[in-house]
Amino acid sequence: MAATPVWSVDPRTGKQREQVAAEATPHDVDRAVTAGHAARGALADRPARTAFLRAAADLLDASAAEVVAAADAETALGTARLTGELARTTYQLRAFADAVEDGGYLDIRIDRADPALTPPRPELRRYKVPLGVVAVYAASNFPLAFSVPGGDTASALAAGCPVVVKAHPDHPATSALCASLLRRAAEQAGLPADVVAVVHGFDAGLELIRHPLVAAAGFTGSIRGGRALYDAAAARPVPIPFHGELGSLNPVVVTPAAAAERAEEIGAGLAGSVTLGVGQFCVKPGLVLVPLGADGDRLTDALAKALGATGPGVLLDHRMRENFLAGVRERAALPGVTAPVTPGPGTGPDGEHTVGAGFLTVPARRLAAEGPAQGSAEDREDGVAHDGEDQGKDHHDYEVLLEECFGPVTVVARYADQGEVGAVLARLPGNLSATLQLSDAETAGAPGPAAELIGQVTELAGRVVVNAWPTGVAVAPAQHHGGPYPAATSHSSSVGGTAIERWLRPVAYQSVPDALLPAELREANPLGLPRRVTP
Numbered sequence: 115m116a117a118t119p120v121w122s123v124d125p126r127t128g129k130q131r132e133q134v135a136a137e138a139t140p141h142d143v144d145r146a147v148t149a150g151h152a153a154r155g156a157l158a159d160r161p162a163r164t165a166f167l168r169a170a171a172d173l174l175d176a177s178a179a180e181v182v183a184a185a186d187a188e189t190a191l192g193t194a195r196l197t198g199e200l201a202r203t204t205y206q207l208r209a210f211a212d213a214v215e216d217g218g219y220l221d222i223r224i225d226r227a228d229p230a231l232t233p234p235r236p237e238l239r240r241y242k243v244p245l246g247v248v249a250v251y252a253a254s255n256f257p258l259a260f261s262v263p264g265g266d267t268a269s270a271l272a273a274g275c276p277v278v279v280k281a282h283p284d285h286p287a288t289s290a291l292c293a294s295l296l297r298r299a300a301e302q303a304g305l306p307a308d309v310v311a312v313v314h315g316f317d318a319g320l321e322l323i324r325h326p327l328v329a330a331a332g333f334t335g336s337i338r339g340g341r342a343l344y345d346a347a348a349a350r351p352v353p354i355p356f357h358g359e360l361g362s363l364n365p366v367v368v369t370p371a372a373a374a375e376r377a378e379e380i381g382a383g384l385a386g387s388v389t390l391g392v393g394q395f396c397v398k399p400g401l402v403l404v405p406l407g408a409d410g411d412r413l414t415d416a417l418a419k420a421l422g423a424t425g426p427g428v429l430l431d432h433r434m435r436e437n438f439l440a441g442v443r444e445r446a447a448l449p450g451v452t453a454p455v456t457p458g459p460g461t462g463p464d465g466e467h468t469v470g471a472g473f474l475t476v477p478a479r480r481l482a483a484e485g486p487a488q489g490s491a492e493d494r495e496d497g498v499a500h501d502g503e504d505q506g507k508d509h510h511d512y513e514v515l516l517e518e519c520f521g522p523v524t525v526v527a528r529y530a531d532q533g534e535v536g537a538v539l540a541r542l543p544g545n546l547s548a549t550l551q552l553s554d555a556e557t558a559g560a561p562g563p564a565a566e567l568i569g570q571v572t573e574l575a576g577r578v579v580v581n582a583w584p585t586g587v588a589v590a591p592a593q594h595h596g597g598p599y600p601a602a603t604s605h606s607s608s609v610g611g612t613a614i615e616r617w618l619r620p621v622a623y624q625s626v627p628d629a630l631l632p633a634e635l636r637e638a639n640p641l642g643l644p645r646r647v648t649p
Contacts, residue, residue, distance in 0.1 A: 120314045122287040125190045126467055128432050134286040137315030143278075143322055149308035150247045150276030151327045156305050157274050158244075160214055160641075166303035167211035167272060171204035173295045174263060181291060185257045188285040190428035195391060196258065203258045206265050206589055210272035210614065219273070219614050220634060222645035227625075236625050239635040242618035244274035245355070246329030249322045251343065252282040252289065253334035254430050255394040261285065262292040262312060265589075265608055266332035266357075273617035275329070276309045280319040284430050289314075323347055323356075330617055332608065333358040334396070337600050344603050357616045358603040359596065361518045362546040363400040364584050365574075367535060367567055371553035372581075373409035380551050381416025384524070385424065387583035389471045392427035393522030394434075397547045397577075397584040400518050402526045403478060403535050414526060417473060418454045421522075426460030426468035429521060438469055438521035445519065448511055451476045457523040471522035478529035480512050482537030516541060532563050539570050544598025547584035548575035557581065574598060576607075 117136035124131050138146075157163060174181060182196045189196075213219050220241045227237040248270040252261035259265065267277050281289035289312055297307035313322065323331055323346045331347055331354065333340050340358040347356035368380055387399055404410045429435045442457045452475050460468025515525050529535050548571035556564040557580065571578055576597030577587075587595050593610030596602040606616045628637050639645065 118315065120283070120286045122188055122285075123431065124187060125284075125431050126428050126464070128467060131187060132287065134290055135314050138313035138318035138321070140317075140321050143313055143318050143325060146278045146308075146311035146313055147247055147322070147325045147327050149306075150278055150311060153276050153306040153309045154244070154246065154274070157271070157276060157309050159305075160217070160274075162303050162305055163272065163274065164211045164214045166300050166305055166309070167207045167214070167268065169299035169302045170263065170296050171207040171211075173299050174200065174204050174207075174292070177291075177295060181258070181288065181295075184291050185285060185288045188288055189257050189430055191257070191391060191430075199256060199258045202589060203263050203268075206259070206268045207263065209589065209611065210268045213611055213614060214272050217634075217641065217643040219611075219618070220643060221620070222634060222643055223648075224635070224645055225648045238622055238624055239626070239631060240620055240622040241632070241634050242615075242620050245617050245619055246275060247325075247327055248275045248277050248617055249325075249328045249331040250277055250279045251319060251331065251333040251335060251339075252279055252285075253396075254282050254284045254434075255391065255396065256334070257282070257285040257288045258292070260334045260608075262289045262310075263296055265613055266334070267296075267310070269613040270330075270332070270617045271309065273614050275617045276311075278311045278313060278322060278328070280322055281312050281314050283314070283316075286314055319343070320346065324350060326350075326352070328354065330355045331357065332616065333360075334608065335360070337361040340603065341600075355616065356603055357606055357608065359396065359546070359608050360600045360602065362396060362544075362597065362601045363516060363518055363542060364397050364545055364547045364549070365539065365542060365571070366399045366402040366549040366551065367539075367571070368402065368404050368410075368413065368551040369553060369556060369563060369567075370405040370407070370409065371556055371562065372551040373405055373407075373413050375553045377409050377412035378416040381413040381418075382420045383583055384413075385417050385420030385471075387585045388473070388524045389421070389424050389427070389522045390585045392429055392469070393471065394430060394520060395585045397587060399524055399549065399584065401516065401538075401542075402524055403529050403538060404526050406528045406530050410528060414454060414473075414475065417526070421455045421471045421473060424471045424522070426462070426465070426470050427522065428468050432467070434520060435467070435469060438519065438523070441514075441519040441521075442472075442474075442523055445474055445514055445525070448476070448515070450480055451515075457521070469521060473524050473526055474515075475526045475528060476512070476515060478527040478534040478538055481515060481527055481541065482534050483512075483541060532566075535563075535567075536570060539574065542574050544601040545575040546595060546597045546601045547577045547579055548572075549579040549582070549584050552580060576601060 122131040225238040250266040293312040340360040455472035457472030591611040595609035
């Protein structure tokens with residue numbers, strides 16, 4: 115049987131650009147995983163690992179023009195956005211190199227023996243070791259920062275784990291180019307090129323998660339695709355950790371005091387956040403609770419003005435465009451839903467390839483029903499929408515408003531009082547972020563709903579934002595990009611320094627003679643690593 119070709123497609127025209135590769139066969143997947151598994155010993159060399167990560171960053175920077183051009187041709191995200199994304203990507207690689215060099219990620223703990231305790235305590239020395247080969251599933255909306263050279267790959271390599279990436283079909287040429295740069299960087303650092311490999315094709319993704327030598331997986335995409343892989347990881351004879359970032363609505367609450375204080379500013383800021391990257395950020399605000407009344411009207415007027423002035427944009431592929439249009443039509447057809455600025459097909463000669471931004475409004479009381487909404491997000495992996503189970507005709511139709519719609523649209527729910535806000539928030543499943551727009555008095559700690567709101571949104575989101583917007587996830591040691599299910603399948607972060615913890619497991623050595631201990635745990639600390647010692 116002939117191999118299935120993998121084509122690079124221009125989303126601006128829908129036309130094929132070039133054949134990049136062929137879809138991987140089971141033999142191809144096995145060869146990539148087996149070679150990565152064999153490279154584990156070489157990757158255990160921490161100085162070589164550090165040099166590799168820095169060389170990868172340097173090669174990507176040196177090839178910036180070629181990388182950005184390839185990514186723009188396949189995603190239509192624009193050179194300015196992609197230049198920034200590449201800078202973020204190389205920063206991540208260097209940050210993890212610094213973490214490897216420091217060694218604090220090993221979390222070394224030493225408890226001295228103390229026979230006087232009851233019960234007596236033996237000598238215990240603990241650190242963390244890499245899991246093994248990691249499968250990474252690239253994201254559609256970040257062809258660099260969450261794909262082949264992205265955070266999952268960088269953190270897994272930093273932990274000492276070889277990586278096999280299942281490339282996303284929306285940017286195969288970019289994936290192949292970045293993989294070649296990473297493999298060249300590995301060889302420059304004296305490591306086998308096979309510490310990084312890329313495979314293409316839907317079936318390859320399933321083969322990868324089932325391969326017995328794959329020890330963990332990282333995924334960024336849809337609820338549908340992520341849950342299928344998560345279930346496959348759990349159903350293996352030896353289950354493995356699956357760290358998936360799935361779908362998120364990212365609610366925003368605007369208090370009456372904040373609307374009175376700066377309605378126009380909030381409306382304009384919301385428009386910018388909703389349309390950033392043509393609404394294809396995983397933390398795009400998809401539901402905004404705005405008070406009824408004149409101040410709320412000022413906010414929605416400012417939002418309408420800003421969105422109305424936003425030109426049409428190109429989504430990542432035509433499947434996503436059709437899914438976006440279908441999702442908007444379904445939502446706009448509900449009783450009581452209006453569209454002050456109608457999102458939909460773009461206009462002009464390129465209208466068949468573009469979409470226009472907009473927003474919908476609905477009374478918050480229509481969303482305030484018993485029980486959490488469990489419907490799936492719009493599918494960011496393959497563009498297929500899936501509704502939740504029927505929970506009753508009166509409220510079921512409105513549940514779609516509590517699901518992510520991937521693209522430049524948001525839902526503004528107008529509330530009458532704090533009770534409606536709490537009722538809507540109580541229906542939401544887990545989210546990556548939740549944002550509060552508060553007044554100066556509320557941020558100063560004046561009596562009011564602010565403290566209660568902080569508590570409510572903390573229960574449903576992994577990151578709480580006040581008087582800013584969630585789009586733009588800073589790469590920093592304290593960052594957390596995750597959240598309760600379905601935002602993520604674990605409580606770990608896919609962004610920031612702690613992302614490395616996903617690919618490690620602790621091992622404790624009890625009463626082991628010093629000469630037999632790993633170098634990291636020996637009494638003399640020959641590697642000069644940070645450690646916590648209990649006398």
